[in-house]
Amino acid sequence: TFPGLGGRVSSRDLMDSGIISRDVFRGLEEGRVSAQEVAENDIVQHFLRGTRSVAGVVLPSGEQKSLYQALREHLLVPGAALMLLQVQASTGSLTDPLKNKSCSVDEAVRVGLIGPELYEKLSSAEKAITGYRDPSTGEMLSLFQAIRKGFVPRDHGLCLLEAQLATGGVIAPGRHLRVPMETACEWGYLDEPTRQLLSSPPDDTKGFFDPSSKEKLSYAELLQRCNLTYLQLKEKCITEPSTGLCLLPLNSRKRQFVDEATRQVFRSSWLPVRFGRLRGEKEKGVSLWELVHSGYFTEEQRSDFMERFRSEELSLEQLVALVLRLVGEMEMKARTQISLEGLRGSVPVVWLLDTGIISQKTFEELAQGVRTPEEVAEMESVKRYLKGTGSIAGVFIEASKQKMSFYEAMKNNLLLPGAALRLLEAQAATGYLTDPATNRRLSVRDAVRAAVVGEELSEKLLQAERAVTGYTDPYTGGSISLCQALRKELIPLAEAVPLLEAQLATGGVVDPVHHLHLPLQAACRYGFYDEDLNQTLSQLDDSTKSFFDPNSKENVTYQQLKERCIRDAESGLWLLPLSENAMFCVDEQTMKVLKSVTVCVNVGRFKGQTVSVWDLLNSEYFSDSQRRELVQKYKDEKAEVLQEITTIITTIIQETEAQGKKFAFKGLRKRVSASDLFQSQLIDKKTLDELNQGKKTVKEVTEMESVRRYLEGTNFIAGVLIQPSNEKMSIYQAMWKGILRPGTALVLLEAQAATGYIIDPEKNKKFSVEEALEAGLIGGEIFEKLLCAERAVTGYTDPYTKASMSLFEAMNQGLIVESHGIRLLEAQIATGGIIDPVHSHRVPVEVAYKRGYFNQEMNQILSDPSDDTKGFFDPNTHENLTYMQLLERCVQDPDTGLYMLQVVKEGGKYFYIDESTKQALRSKPLQVKVGKFKDQTVSVWEVLCSHYFSEQKRKELVMQYKSKNLALEELISLILKIIEDTEQRGEALKVKGLRGEVSVSELFNSEIIDKKTLDQLQDGSLTLASLTKRDTIQRYLDGTGCIAGVLLPLRKEVMSIYQALKKGLLTEQCALGLLEAQAATGFLVDPLKNQKLSVDQAESSGLVGSELREQLLSAEKAVTGYTDPQTGRKISLFQAVRQKVIVRDQGIRLLEAQLATGGIIDPWHGHRLPLEVTYKRGHLDEDMFLLLSDPDHGSKGFIDPNTHEKISYSQLLQRCAPDRESGSYLLQVLEK
Structure with a gap:
């Protein structure tokens, strides 16, 4: 065999293709002719390797660049560069002319020869060598066969085919060689008309561009001059002598020769120069010619002045004014010596101007004395760069309202040492260490002397401080920035990233030479920051986020942590609030032991990994109460129980995963587990438990509206409806019949593919793209494009890691053009939600944010579309629209429920609401x-x-x-x-509410049921009993469940809240809060008898004592209504709080409990309300909702009897255990 294009070529293939004769073949078989002799034959070499393609470009200076470099540096227009790269891919391999190396497309991305944004297009071109797969037969097709079957656009395909012929011959896919023209025609890789067309191509088939032509031409002339064949273009190339590579010469701009007339005009124009080194040189001033050649301007600027004057873009007077202004600005900068105080020294105002921090006008006002330096330094837009916006200064202890430095918090075991050190390093790297108790800002050495930090940290903090004072360049001795030190490997990336993060979050990257933060653009321009670092910082994940939130126990970025801080009213310092929960700080020794003990996990998120007990305890598998209980167990009994704790942890993880994996749902392309639905917030823990207990079936959960829309999607533009004939057809049919333009049809079909399936509106069937091709629902000419769009569902492939990526991630990596990606993303959102290709279903927007499938910037683009982002087209009005707008103009097929795009012919009427x-x-x-x-x-x-x-x-x-x-x-x-x-x-139709009956009309008006459900109830197709079994209805009629009683876990004993109070297990404050919450959410609960009672009934039955009667009756009014003392009218709990009928703290506590158990109660109608309806009816406002729902700074009116910390009702509910028989929530109380 012989080395060919990406593989070995057999001697039989050489004979069959006519490259060697039968005699030579026999000679090889018999050993008379050696393989080396044959391989060295020029004709054989020609067909095995081909001749060189255009490998790169060469500049007039002799410098060589790859085609991708030329594209990035704007030396080639994108279309020309892409075409030349596609030729390389389709004729053998991509070439690096600097290293004289060839590589495949995959390798080229890995080594950086091309960017990932070209991966898809070049991989497609590479199929000209490897072959195109026919989806119907599985056969590998040549380039020509793929063109004929419509898998490759004809014009593009002919360009690649012509390039193959120009570089040695048509390539036989799978055989790894080129073949003579006659063989190509014989094997069906070419035909005679195409051969003749390519041997003498007309202008409309010339797909290449000569970048050397720089004349100004009309568009027709430009096409006429620039359309060259590949062979013609190759003839213009030169061969690099040392490598033999074919390089395309790029002409530099011809020098602008100044004609005598222009020179004379410039020499005769005299200017009075009142500043600088030319001031007073001549009585009549200086000529314009002398001034532009006096050293103020570069050659390029001079050429620009001449060109703009010659083309009449600038008159002589305008040019004179421009030149004088520029010279004046330069002189003003040179003589202005004003400085402002920065981070560790003075900052010249000239540098503030150069970096864009102050405007030219402000600079001039400073130079002229109109403004003082102090005034400018206090401007908000300047101050943020001179002093920064403030680092996180310390902690705020919520319980004691005490402010404390990070070092002090660490010494008091309130912060983990690693977390505290990282925050102190961030302070040092952004300017100063801060003492929040005295509001002093100190250098590291001063802070050690003042005992604000201990001497044991001084070395590490001094190292971090260099991010402000500058690192020493070992070669020049000069001061360099953090980013420059990173490039010179003076600091590891892992250490630099958190320091850079902190700088960016506090005003910008620090310039240690000029002592200030810089705007991002200026930092990049002056080499203090670069795109690679920006990419690194924008792709941080849990494993690379360097900072730790002690409240949520999660790894975060510095910016995220700063956003969770509070600003001290007196000092303006940013302080990290520490809740009692956060201060449950495990001592270092315990943590060290728990980190040293590892467990091999066989299921779930940690499957196949060996993970420490500490990391597992801090994962989502364990609640706060479980975590505390197990840590306390270790502290009490030490080493003896480590094995037992490990077993408990493993069991909990296995049980959680087993419960979720038992139930599978039909996703877009694969089965979806209940566990996945739970993690994606499509079902709650209660539904997961009910599935496990057999109270709910997979079918019932699938039919829940909140689940179905994410598994199946909602409304799609399925096909076309011709008016007035009412003829239905698929989008592809409409295109072939000329009813829809190809472009209009393609974007609609791509939207179908990207949202799940290609739809047959006549049979009401859904197909994958391959199935649609087999069923004849689409044609081969659009197959590749729809397959590409379908990856928005099945996932794009990361060219580096080969991992599956979502549509948005592919857009961010440049694998898909942004405008195209926006169109597909918008269609996904309009039809039910962004698709998670890994888990094969749609996800809510907030989950999409967390998983990196969406961000705020993209949300803004889609929610405020411009004409540029309206990617769909109304064939009737010829308007560009969003997918949602076009969907609104569709009509619903009464038989199938599918949405059909109307196309109105003569005699028909097109109706939509304008x-x-x-x-x-x-x-x-x-x-x-x-x-x-x-x-x-x-x-x-x-x-x-x-x-x-x-x-x-x-x-x-x-x-x-x-x-x-x-x-x-x-x-x-x-x-x-x-x-x-x-x-x-x-x-006339009523269901049972909290205190009486509720009409279905009221449920409808409260937006708890929709019009369709109301109609079904009224026509009898849906019974009231079936309605009230629905989770969405039960939530508002009965609530989702309050804390019903107490569980003693060791004895498995259940008791009422009042019993627990009497037995001394709960304090009076804790018990009363829980009983008031019961009364305010509907009823007092007897957990032993599973009964719900009003306050009066509870007192009569002995469930509560008479000493609590008045307080509980007051709380019960949150359900039945309070009385307005002025009007005597009934008012809701929120209105009672606002009118001070009830003490504000108590009212907030009761509202908190209502919100955590299903929603705010409407006392007039006796049921809970959806949040939006609550706002509309005045039973809540957004400020109160934020107070109630903020987990960090919101209302915390309840007490955990085990830890004695103040927490919200919702958090306390999460720490409860559901009763196995009744499902009631029981608060676990540990006996002392």
Whole structure:
């Protein structure tokens, strides 16, 4: 065999293809001819290796660059460079002309010869060598065969084919060699018409560009001059003598020769120069010619002045003004010696101007004395760079309200030593160490002398301080920045990253030479920061995040930790709040032991890993209470129980995983476990437990609206509906029939592929892209493009790690063009949510953020679309629209429920609700007397968009109004009648609420059920019993469960809260808080009898004592309603807090309990409300919600009887254990 293109070539293949004769083949077989002789034959070499393709470019200076370098440095236009790189990939390999090395596309990405953004396109071009797979037969096709079958666009394919011919011949895929023209035609790799076309190509098939032409031309002339064949282009190349590589010469810009007329004009224009070294040189001043050649300007600037004057872009007067202004600015900078105080020294204001921190105007005002240095230093936009925005200065002990330095907190065992040291290093690297008790800022040496930190840390902190004072360059002795020291390997990356993080979070990268923080652009421009570091810092994960949040026990970035801090009102310092939970700090010795004991985990997130007991205890598998209990167990009994603790940990992990893995759901491309649904927040812990207990089936969970939309998606544009014939067809059919333009159809099909499936609207079936091709639903010419779009579902491949990536991650890595990616991402969000390709289902936006599948910037782009990001097209109005806007214009097929894009032909009417109609209906007020809008004045449009009207009904009514079949007043009458009818029918059907019956009409008005459910109830297709079994309904009628009683875990004994109080297991404050929470969330609970009772009933049955009656009756009004002392009317708990009918702290505590158990209670209607409805009805506002829901700084009105810490009701609920029989939540109390 012989070495060929990416593989070995047999002697038989050489004979069969006509490269060697039968005699030579026999000679090889018989040993008469050696393989080396054959391999060295010029003809054989020609077909085995081909001739050289264009390997790179050469500049007039003789410098050589790769094609990708030329592209990045803008020496080649992107289209020309990409085409030349695709030729390299399709004719053998990518070439590095500097190292004279060849490599495959995969290798080229790994070694940095090309960027990952070109990976997909070059991999596709590389198939010209390896072969294109026919999805129908599995056969490998040549480039020509792939063109004929529509898998490669014809024009692009012919360019690559022509390049193959120019570099040795057509490539036979799988055989690793080129073949003679006659063989290529015989084997079907070429045909005669194509051969003739490529041997004498017309202009429209010339796909290459000569970058040397720089003349200004019309577009037609540009095309005429620039369209060269590859062979012509190659002939213009030169051969590099040492390597034999073919290099494309790039001409430099021709020198701008100044004509005599221009020179004369410049010499005769005299300027009075009142500053600088030319001041007063001549009486009449200095000529413009002398001034531009006097050393103030570079050759490039001079050429630019001449060109702009000659092209009449600038008049002589404008040019003179420009030159004088630039010279004046330079002279002003040179003579201005003003400095401002920075981090560790003075900062010249000239440097502030150069780095963009102050404007030219501010600089001039300083130089002229209009502004003082003190005034400029106090400007907010300047101060942040001179002094920084502040590092995290210390800790704030929530219980004692005490401020403390990190060193002091570490010594008091309130912070782990590693976490404290990292925060002190961040302080040192951003300017100073801070003593929050005295508000002093000190250098490291001063801080050691003042005992703000101990001497044992001085070496490490002095090293970190160099990020501000500068590292010493060992070669020059000069001072260099942190980033420059990293490049010179004076500091390891792992040590530099947290220091850089801290600098960026406190004002910007520090310039140690000029003693200030720099804006990011200036830092990059002056070499204090670079793109590689930016990439490293933007891709930090749990394993590389250097800082630790002691409250949440998670690894975070410095910016994230700073965002969780509070600002001290007196000093303005940033302080890290420490809750009692955070201060449950394990001593160093215990932690050391728990870290040294490792467990080999066989399931779950840590599968196949050996992990320390400490890391497992701090994972999501364990609640705070479990973690505390196990650590305390070790502290009490030490080494004897280590094995037992290890067994308990392993068992808990295995049980958690086993429970979730037992149940599988159908995902987009694979099965999805219940455990995955739980981790993706699609089901809650209660649903997971109910699945495990057999109380719920997989089918029931799948049918939950909150689950179904993420497993299946919602509304898709499925096909086309021709009006007025009502003919249905697929999008591909519509394209082939000329009903949709190819571009319009392709983006809609890509959206289908990227959101799950290609849809057949006639058969109401869904297919993967390959299945759609086999079923004839799409054609081969768009197969590759749809496969690429489908990767938004199945996952893109990271060219470095080969791991699966989401659409957004692929966009960030440059594997997919941003505009294309935005279109697909928008379609995913509009049809149910962003797709997680690893887990094969959609995820809520907040989960997408956490997993790196989305970010705030992209959310902003999609929520405020411009014409540039509207990637879809209405074939009727020819407007660019978002996917959601186009979806709104579709009609729903009554048979299948699919959304169909209307295409209106002659005689048909295209109806959609335009903006002017919406505006007209928004401007018309309407008074409603019943239902949700009772006694309110709302717009006609608002009512039409409410739950009273289905989308179809809304369109129907607006159509009648637009076509003038309904006058506005008639429309209003009809709307009011529909509302009244809906209310009357809904009032007749009732379900059990907290204190009486609730009509289904009220559930509808509270947005707990939708119009479809209401209609089903009214027509009898859904029973009230079935309705009340739904989780979403139970949540609002009964709540999700309060803390019902107490469990003594060692004895497995259950008792009521009141019993626990009487037995001394709970303090009075703790017990009363829990009983008030029960009363305020519906009922007092007897956990032994599983009974729910009002306060009166509870007292009568002995569940609580009479001494608590008044307090519990007051709390119960949170359910039944308080009385407004002024009007005597009933008011809600929130309104009672605002009107001071109830003490604010108590009211907040009760609101907290309601919110944690299903929602705020409406005392008029006797049920809980969704959050948005709660706002609308005035039972809560956003400020109060934030206070109640903030886990760090929000309300903490309850007490953990085991740790005595103040926590929220929600946190206390999480520490409870569900009763196996009743499902009630029981608070575990450890006996002393």
